[in-house]
Amino acid sequence: MGFKENALKRSLWVFHFSGGSCNNCDIELLDCLTPRYDLERFGIELVGSIRHADIIAVTGIVNRQCKPRLEKIYKQASKPVFVVACGACPCTGGIFKNSYHTAGPLDEIIPVDAYIPGCPPKPEAIISAIVKLRNKLE
Amino acid sequence: MSDENKNSKKERTVIPIGPYHPLQEEPEYFQLHVEGEIVKKIEWRTSYNHRGIEKLSQSMSYDQVPYLVERICGICSTSHPLSYVNAVEDLAEIEVPVRAKYIRTIIAELERLHSHLLWVGLAGHFLGFNTVWMWAWKYREPVLEIMEAVTGNRQNYAMMKIGGIRRDIDNEDIPSIKKMLDDLKPKVDLLRGAVMDDPIIHARTKGIGVLTPEDVHNYGALGPTARASGIKDDIRRDYPYAAYDIIDWDVIVEEEGDVFAKAVVRIKEMYESISMIHQCLDALKKENGEIETTVKEIPPGDGIGQAEAPRGEVFHFVRSDGTNRPVRHKVRAPSFCNVPTFEVTTVGETISDAAIILAAVDPCYCCTERMAVINSEGEKSLTGDDLIKMSQQKTERMRKSKKENK
Numbered sequence: 001m002g003f004k005e006n007a008l009k010r011s012l013w014v015f016h017f018s019g020g021s022c023n024n025c026d027i028e029l030l031d032c033l034t035p036r037y038d039l040e041r042f043g044i045e046l047v048g049s050i051r052h053a054d055i056i057a058v059t060g061i062v063n064r065q066c067k068p069r070l071e072k073i074y075k076q077a078s079k080p081v082f083v084v085a086c087g088a089c090p091c092t093g094g095i096f097k098n099s100y101h102t103a104g105p106l107d108e109i110i111p112v113d114a115y116i117p118g119c120p121p122k123p124e125a126i127i128s129a130i131v132k133l134r135n136k137l138e
Numbered sequence: 139m140s141d142e143n144k145n146s147k148k149e150r151t152v153i154p155i156g157p158y159h160p161l162q163e164e165p166e167y168f169q170l171h172v173e174g175e176i177v178k179k180i181e182w183r184t185s186y187n188h189r190g191i192e193k194l195s196q197s198m199s200y201d202q203v204p205y206l207v208e209r210i211c212g213i214c215s216t217s218h219p220l221s222y223v224n225a226v227e228d229l230a231e232i233e234v235p236v237r238a239k240y241i242r243t244i245i246a247e248l249e250r251l252h253s254h255l256l257w258v259g260l261a262g263h264f265l266g267f268n269t270v271w272m273w274a275w276k277y278r279e280p281v282l283e284i285m286e287a288v289t290g291n292r293q294n295y296a297m298m299k300i301g302g303i304r305r306d307i308d309n310e311d312i313p314s315i316k317k318m319l320d321d322l323k324p325k326v327d328l329l330r331g332a333v334m335d336d337p338i339i340h341a342r343t344k345g346i347g348v349l350t351p352e353d354v355h356n357y358g359a360l361g362p363t364a365r366a367s368g369i370k371d372d373i374r375r376d377y378p379y380a381a382y383d384i385i386d387w388d389v390i391v392e393e394e395g396d397v398f399a400k401a402v403v404r405i406k407e408m409y410e411s412i413s414m415i416h417q418c419l420d421a422l423k424k425e426n427g428e429i430e431t432t433v434k435e436i437p438p439g440d441g442i443g444q445a446e447a448p449r450g451e452v453f454h455f456v457r458s459d460g461t462n463r464p465v466r467h468k469v470r471a472p473s474f475c476n477v478p479t480f481e482v483t484t485v486g487e488t489i490s491d492a493a494i495i496l497a498a499v500d501p502c503y504c505c506t507e508r509m510a511v512i513n514s515e516g517e518k519s520l521t522g523d524d525l526i527k528m529s530q531q532k533t534e535r536m537r538k539s540k541k542e543n544k
Contacts (some may be wrong), residue, residue: 018187019195020186026212027256034271034275035275063188063189077367094209095205096209098194099189100190
């Protein structure tokens with residue numbers, strides 16, 4: 001394990017990107033940080049700048065207006081960075097798959113490390129994804 | 139340099155807010171034009187969240203559309219399907235069984251409870267009261283648990299169906315729902331105390347971002363935003379749907395129109411919601427019967443449906459040509475009317491108050507993160523965190539000065 005990976009193991013910081021979502025996944029992500037689930041115990045928190053982030057959590061279908069901005073944000077991120085597709089929309093397109101404004105599932109735009117299915121995924125599912133991501137580093 | 143010269147040299151700074159902000163919710167883009175600390179003009183641009191729902195709806199059958207429209211907004215995921223089924227029932231003249239009406243009301247009011255709790259938490263966060271945020275979101279969890287028990291999902295309930303509802307509430311479950319509501323009431327009292335008795339919150343929110351009744355009419359503001367300005371406007375009372383004309387409840391109105399009044403309206407509405415759910419649950423015990431009527435076909439024609447979402451009136455228009463798909467489906471959400479009121483509420487206020495004024499309308503908003511100030515020299519830059527920090531620091535200053543005065 002390299003130095004960067006070792007450092008990445010601790011206190012994963014999350015940048016949240018909403019690419020045209022319905023707010024549900026976004027709220028469930030935020031819910032993970034509130035007292036019932038309290039992910040902040042493990043040093044996991046939402047950050048305001050992509051340059052500080054270890055994880056990009058993408059919600060929503062990523063529509064055509066968001067796509068160039070997502071690519072830009074991905075380029076700005078300091079590597080290595082994990083990309084998590086949170087919810088049915090970024091995984092497959094979900095119910096909006098056939099919409100004229102969908103830019104395609106997330107993995108056709110940027111590489112994805114973890115998929116969290118569900119509409120919306122429960123906070124438990126999000127926590128489980130983060131645990132799996134962390135174990136992947138070992 | 140004389141004062142006059144200084145003023146003429148003062149340049150307008152443009153602060154873009156959004157479109158991406160890590161905190162939560164959807165992308166929206168605002169531009170605040172400021173002179174010094176004072177906001178002079180606001181512009182906004184939406185469509186970062188456009189998903190082409192109206193077009194998609196035309197490619198789906200009438201029974202599939204409720205699943206689509208409940209994904210318009212995650213927080214209003216009952217109001218949109220409810221409004222849509224109201225429209226189709228209006229079009230096809232379908233009578234809904236009474237038990238289904240009560241259950242629709244229960245789900246809609248549970249949604250209002252969780253949405254208002256969510257708002258109180260976020261408003262607390264913007265003011266620097268993170269305790270209120272954590273409390274409100276903690277006490278929101280039991281509501282979501284009941285939702286999960288009744289509908290099978292924490293969000294996106296999929297309960298509405300043309301002619302009735304999809305799942306019945308088991309009469310044996312009613313005591314547990316009632317117990318949750320009884321447990322929730324002291325928690326709402328706690329939040330009411332935290333918001334309404336706190337001198338700092340009074341200082342931060344009273345007289346801030348005032349929306350006059352004239353402006354409510356001019357901009358067509360809806361829901362709690364209008365009711366906080368003394369306009370008694372509520373779809374549940376004006377055009378009753380579900381069981382709102384059978385049960386007993388009050389429209390909450392406040393006169394001041396400032397941020398504080400908007401908070402008070404929402405907190406008082408939570409009590410009304412709790413009382414409404416109790417009444418519906420009591421009625422359910424006596425009202426045993428069908429939960430849906432069979433719908434064979436949708437005749438050609440137009441239908442309109444309304445529902446009072448936590449943020450205001452949701453309006454759906456459906457046109458049918460006799461086939462199994464709508465030929466036109468138009469949706470208007472309340473934030474569409476409420477967001478333009480920023481033009482009058484934020485102008486003349488300081489930047490540190492802008493965050494709470496924008497949040498007070500409860501738009502599907504929260505773009506205060508990732509902000510950059512571009513001034514004439516192009517040197518200074520602020521992030522959205524800084525904006526929240528500025529807002530929180532103002533509260534802190536007030537708290538200190540309060541202590542010193544004592």
